[in-house]
């Protein structure tokens with residue numbers, strides 16, 4: 460039994476490949492087989508062309524901070540011990556934007572435009588959460 464006390468995703472047939480990829484240490488997204496659009500969040504249809512066909516495709520995990528906030532209040536008891544902490548919206552090189560914590564720096568040292576890369580934090584035997592650190 461894990462002592463991880465924050466919310467966890469529910470694995471489904473649709474999202475399981477994303478989480479398995481994170482567990483293997485890389486980000487993967489659905490790439491539309493019809494138009495090539497990389498889609499995130501995970502969805503059954505392409506938001507660009509409505510095709511249901513796709514293939515899971517690994518991406519670099521590199522990007523830049525598009526925006527960020529620093530939380531000073533816990534909206535779930537599991538996060539209370541982490542205060543204050545940052546949540547960034549990262550513009551990935553391949554197109555999608557995703558939320559994640561920037562780790563390896565002070566919570567208030569994150570800035571828009573900082574180059575970051577994905578790192579992978581195994582929080583339970585099943586779930587590895589992607590986060591970001593300053594790019595090397």
Ligand SMILES: [Zn+2]
Pocket residue numbers: 491492493494495496505506507508509510
């Ligand atoms: Zn498409």
